[in-house]
Amino acid sequence: MSDIHPLILCGGSGTRLWPLSRAHQPKQFQPINGEGSLTFFQSTVQRHRSDLFSDPIVCVGSRHVQTVGRQLREIQSKAHIITEPVARNTGPAVLAASLYLAGAKPDAVLVVLPSDHVIKGELNRLIAQMHDAALDGLVVTFGIQPSYAEKGYGYIMDGGRFDQYPGLHRVESFIEKPSTTIAQSLIDTGFAYWASGISMFRASKLISEYQRHDPATFAHVQAALQSASPLETEAGLLLDERHFMKAENQPTEKAVFERCKDIALAPAAIEWDDVGGWTSLHAIGMKNESGNVTSGDVVLFDTRGSLIRGGERLVAVVGMNDVVVVDTDDALLVTNKSSAQDVKRIVEHLVTLKRREAENHRSQVTEWGRIKSMQAGPGFAMDLLSIDSGKTVTLVGEEGVSRTLAVIHGRLQLVGDHTQSELTPGLSAMVAIGKEARLVNTADTPAEVIEISCGNASALGLSGQSLAAIAADVRAADYA
Incomplete structure (x- = not known):
């Protein structure tokens, strides 16, 4: 059974969950139940950690490789990471993972899992039950009994039971995102299931199907895998962009x-939600006697049926029903639940305005600690760097930009070109224009330092992009 390999797909931007989810920190890497809880991605990994499964394979865009690595280490999980240089939808990613696995284990079975869904119930028991069917060459899709007519989901129509595989049914047809009226008519037949995005098959089977139906994409993905390069900091590889970008999207x-x-x-008797918006998080959340779902520092009075998510400050809500309030360090969302799906329009508008809030949070978790943007403008940026014990921050040299560093807590070593100095609270140092330097926290406690970057606007960017943020891989290739 350990030849069942979870394949976790980490694409998508989750714009309907703004301001929690953003382009550089999308939904799957955000905590489900507030600060300190598992992220959607971590929860998916943990759900399939047992003797039934091998170590997971994770497909992720190059922008988020470091995030995946860090979150895997936080839950002490190993994984094989396949990095997509450009986004080509799920098909080429699943094919790349199948080719990667089939080289060593042609009969190995993959179970494809979106990284941003919430699932409760005995999914793994059903996966184990379907193992023989997958080994025999069937492609198993997992369907969810629909509870309402959702026009945003795909539907699978039941074509009758298989005699030789208990619990497995034939597929009559697929129907992609029907209107609400048609969705209701499908449900009324009693033979319709929501398409969960979860599937299971032998690696060699998926490969042969691609060779039959899309040989060009098969050739491009195969070439991208053959020309792949190892990742520098994680266990895995980066697919070759020249070939991968030619795969059918x-x-x-x-x-x-x-x-x-x-x-x-395979009809799945589980609780499932793809968490496509804030109303979904309210629906699956733990509610109090007034039907409210809260996290963070929240105080409510005469409020019912609402989702209130606090951040670093107190959030108080009085006399409101069926609302969504989400507070982050740089943006506050207030909407009624009936309009929550329109949050994506706010994101689209922010993109047209070139607002940073569409892309990044003010605070960003990194491999070495955290960056918080304090203030920025044309030609300057001021950031608070929190550096964990034993960690090193590389400040990348940039033409036309100088930096001043002031320690406010802890003890750091500043290492530059043939120089080294110790920085303690009250001391500051300057990194000259275009020079690279490293901040090393050799102490047993975290350190905090203010970084002020100054230079021409074209060098720093219109918003005054932090040089530490650049070192934290903000310049990685776009992936949405």
């Missing part, structure tokens, strides 16, 4: 499943 369902004769449906 399609989900696995359209590229393979809808064309496959050996497709099957």
Whole structure:
């Protein structure tokens, strides 16, 4: 059974969960139940850690490789990371993982898992039950009994039971995101299931289906894997962009499943939600006697049926029903639940305005600690760097930009070109224009330092981008 390999897909931007989810820190890497809880991605990894499964394979865009590595280490999980240089939807990513695995284990079975869903129930028991069918060459899709007519989901129509595989059904057809009226008519038949995005198959089966239905994409992804390079800081590889970008930009369902004769449906009696917006988080959250779901520092009075998510400050809500209030360190969202799906319009507007809040949080977790943007403008940026014990921050040299560092807590070593000095609270140092330096925390406690970057606007960017933020991989290739 350990030849079942979880394949966790980490694409997507989750714009409907703004301001929690942003382009550089999307939904799957955010905590489900507030600060200190597991992220959606970590919860997915933990759900499938047992003797039933091998170490997971994680497919992620190059922008988020460091985040994946850090969050895996936080839960002490090993994984094989396949990095996509550009986004090409789920199909090429799943094919790349299948090729990667089939080289050593042709009969190994993959179970494909979106990283941003919330699931409760015995999914793993059903996966184990479907193992023989997958080994025999069936492509198993997992369907959810629909509880309402959702027009944003795909539907799988039940084509009747398999005699030789208990619990497994044939697929009559796939229906992609029907209107609400049609969705209700499908549900009324009693044979419709929501498509969960979870599937299971032998690696060699997925490869053969791609060779049959899209040989060009197969060739491009195979070449991208053959020319892949090892990751510098994580266990895994980076697919070759020249070849991967030529793959057809399609989900696995359209590229393979809808064309496959050996497709099957496993109805899953589980609680499932793809958390497509704030109303979903309210629906799955732990409610108090007034139907409210809260996290953080929150005080409510005469408020019912609401989701209130606090941040660093107190959030007080009085006399409101069915609202969503989400507070972060640099943005506050207030909406009624009926309009919560329109949050993506706010994000689209912020993008047109080139607002930083569409892309980044003011605070960013890094491999070495945390960066918090204090103030920024044309030609300057001031940031608070919190550096964990034993960690090193590399401040990348940038033409036309100088930096001043002032320690406010802890003890740091500043290492530059043939120089080294100790910085303690009250002391400051300057890093000359274009020079690289390293801040090393050799103490047993975290250190905090103010970094002030000054230079021409073109060097720093219109918003005054932090040089430490650049070192934290903010300049990595775009992936959405």
